[in-house]
Amino acid sequence: MAESVEVHSADGSFMNMLKYDGRYYVTHFVGNVKDHLAAIDVMDVREDDTFILSYPKSGTHWAFTLASMLRTGETAYRGSPTFLDYTDMQTIDNLPSPRVLATHLTFDFMPKQVKEGKGKVVAIFRNPKDVITSLRTFGKKMDHKDFQKVYKTTWEGLLEFYMDGRIFYGSWFEYIQNWDKVRREHKETNILYLTYEDMIPDLRSHVQKLAVFLEVTFGPEFLDTVTEKCTFRNMVTEATKAVAPSKQWKDMTSQKTLPIYRKGEVGDWKNFFTVSQNEQFDQVYKEKIETSSFSFRFE
Numbered sequence: 543m544a545e546s547v548e549v550h551s552a553d554g555s556f557m558n559m560l561k562y563d564g565r566y567y568v569t570h571f572v573g574n575v576k577d578h579l580a581a582i583d584v585m586d587v588r589e590d591d592t593f594i595l596s597y598p599k600s601g602t603h604w605a606f607t608l609a610s611m612l613r614t615g616e617t618a619y620r621g622s623p624t625f626l627d628y629t630d631m632q633t634i635d636n637l638p639s640p641r642v643l644a645t646h647l648t649f650d651f652m653p654k655q656v657k658e659g660k661g662k663v664v665a666i667f668r669n670p671k672d673v674i675t676s677l678r679t680f681g682k683k684m685d686h687k688d689f690q691k692v693y694k695t696t697w698e699g700l701l702e703f704y705m706d707g708r709i710f711y712g713s714w715f716e717y718i719q720n721w722d723k724v725r726r727e728h729k730e731t732n733i734l735y736l737t738y739e740d741m742i743p744d745l746r747s748h749v750q751k752l753a754v755f756l757e758v759t760f761g762p763e764f765l766d767t768v769t770e771k772c773t774f775r776n777m778v779t780e781a782t783k784a785v786a787p788s789k790q791w792k793d794m795t796s797q798k799t800l801p802i803y804r805k806g807e808v809g810d811w812k813n814f815f816t817v818s819q820n821e822q823f824d825q826v827y828k829e830k831i832e833t834s835s836f837s838f839r840f841e
């Protein structure tokens with residue numbers, strides 16, 4: 543079962559996490575990690591289940607909101623998804639259909655039935671420089687004193703953890719390498735691959751693609767409405783109206799709104815990476831991702 547660990551960077555930044563089987567998890571992962579992973583493995587999947595898979599800060603809430611609207615036919619804003627990672631199996635089993643569940647676990651930790659082709663997986667990816675830039679601010683918004691006891695990093699410290707993989711859900715590079723394997727080996731057609739940078743300039747065509755993938759048969763007007771509701775501007779407005787974020791967020795932040803939305807742009811990393819940090823990053827990126835089937839736009 544998982545052990546509680548604290549990692550430290552050269553400049554004194556630290557993070558408390560759970561470590562199980564060589565991997566790092568956030569401390570609010572269910573139970574001792576091992577048992578919950580086992581429960582996910584044998585989970586009863588429904589034909590109309592949708593799983594949103596992402597590395598943190600890659601557009602999870604965006605994909606969740608789009609998929610929820612298309613699955614239910616309702617365009618009400620739903621805030622944060624139910625995460626497989628942080629929700630006990632009984633609660634998940636009791637959710638009404640259609641379920642749209644999110645997770646930062648990789649595909650190899652999905653329920654057996656999903657690997658056999660049941661349910662749908664929407665995997666969303668984002669360039670790693672904007673991912674860590676987004677995480678930087680997200681960490682700052684988690685200003686509850688209890689969270690500060692388990693997570694305190696400078697930008698340099700965060701980059702160090704991110705680059706060497708001593709971070710929840712592991713290194714982004716390994717995450718992508720893992721997905722490369724899935725792309726090669728998974729023979730079922732129940733995975734849709736989305737890229738954050740492609741969705742920014744052309745959300746409408748992605749709404750269409752998602753609707754086809756989820757096999758929902760709404761007309762173009764509904765798809766237009768979903769597109770409009772899921773622009774960054776509209777999601778920020780809705781999140782601001784939601785005065786009471788779920789308990790998960792209340793426990794971590796003093797903000798009254800969901801601490802997810804920031805800039806919603808491609809290329810903001812340029813405002814944070816120094817020239818030398820960027821060169822080092824590019825070097826590692828080249829080494830680890832050169833042969834990947836994924837490619838990313840950084841601006």
Ligand code: A3P
Nearest residue numbers: 599600601602603604676773774803804805806
């Ligand atoms: P930024 O911090 O760069 O703004 P996640 O949901 O995985 O935590 O990802 C959060 C990131 O997705 C944040 O990035 C957030 O602003 C961005 N995001 C959420 N909804 C979006 C939308 N409708 N359009 C563009 N970006 C969105």
